[in-house]
Amino acid sequence: MALRDFSKEKFDIIIQAGQSNSNGRGEGWVDNPYEPSENVWYLTPEYTIEMAREYVSKNVIWSNASLSFVRKYMEAGMLNEGRKLLILRTAVDGTSFSEKRWTMDGDLYLRMMDMIRTALELNPENRLVAILWHQGENDVYFQMPPEEYYKNLSGLVLSIRDTFGTPALPYIAGDFVPGWKKIYPVSPDPILNTIKRVCEDLDSAVFVNSDGLISNHEDVTGGNGNGDDIHFCRSSMYEYGERYFEAFCGLV
Numbered sequence: 001m002a003l004r005d006f007s008k009e010k011f012d013i014i015i016q017a018g019q020s021n022s023n024g025r026g027e028g029w030v031d032n033p034y035e036p037s038e039n040v041w042y043l044t045p046e047y048t049i050e051m052a053r054e055y056v057s058k059n060v061i062w063s064n065a066s067l068s069f070v071r072k073y074m075e076a077g078m079l080n081e082g083r084k085l086l087i088l089r090t091a092v093d094g095t096s097f098s099e100k101r102w103t104m105d106g107d108l109y110l111r112m113m114d115m116i117r118t119a120l121e122l123n124p125e126n127r128l129v130a131i132l133w134h135q136g137e138n139d140v141y142f143q144m145p146p147e148e149y150y151k152n153l154s155g156l157v158l159s160i161r162d163t164f165g166t167p168a169l170p171y172i173a174g175d176f177v178p179g180w181k182k183i184y185p186v187s188p189d190p191i192l193n194t195i196k197r198v199c200e201d202l203d204s205a206v207f208v209n210s211d212g213l214i215s216n217h218e219d220v221t222g223g224n225g226n227g228d229d230i231h232f233c234r235s236s237m238y239e240y241g242e243r244y245f246e247a248f249c250g251l252v
Helices: 065-075 107-121 137-142 146-163 178-183 189-201 234-251
Strands: 010-018 040-043 049-051 055-057 060-062 083-089 127-134 171-174 205-208
Touching (some): 040 065, 065 127, 083 107, 107 146
Parallel strands (some): 040 083
Antiparallel strands (some): 055 060
């Protein structure tokens, strides 16, 4: 079978970045599961292009918020005829600025920038659409100083915009799992307030709340007490993706 030539496709590109809640660890039941589509693809960390889908690990479905985001994007008529969506899967579980994974010299930052470059070079009509960011729990753990976190996060966003000539590229960041924030022994407020401040200070940026969303541990259809308090469950991932999309609409 011949390999598919993706240089002939025109992509709207979404950068999915951060740590595990961006990568997607949502378990449990949903009423309207995401159905893979010829219109939506992943660029994986291995630089392969595959149809976007939920992953299965040990007979458990794991979902991420980008899938409900792109579903709403298409339902709203934002995907023009003749174009497809490409989600760049740059997020990695348990990663931080503190451990220098996302800093300007960090391996994940450098790989993300290379993945963006690769996606854009596939076709001159490819274009960046949004940065979907969820990260910070590990920097809460390491108690990174807020000013240092601010410098790193704002620098990451601005470097993407500057490097690829997209000064108004929408940047959307989100809150942590509400239940986890209540029980974690280290206050998440310094990092969360810094993420909010980055969104307030940058143009075309918005912070999305997680009010009412629950973890895998709290979801009786999935984890049901499995101890996973830090990850949004599958249904909350779906809801979060829709909230990210509503925020995106407010920017564009």
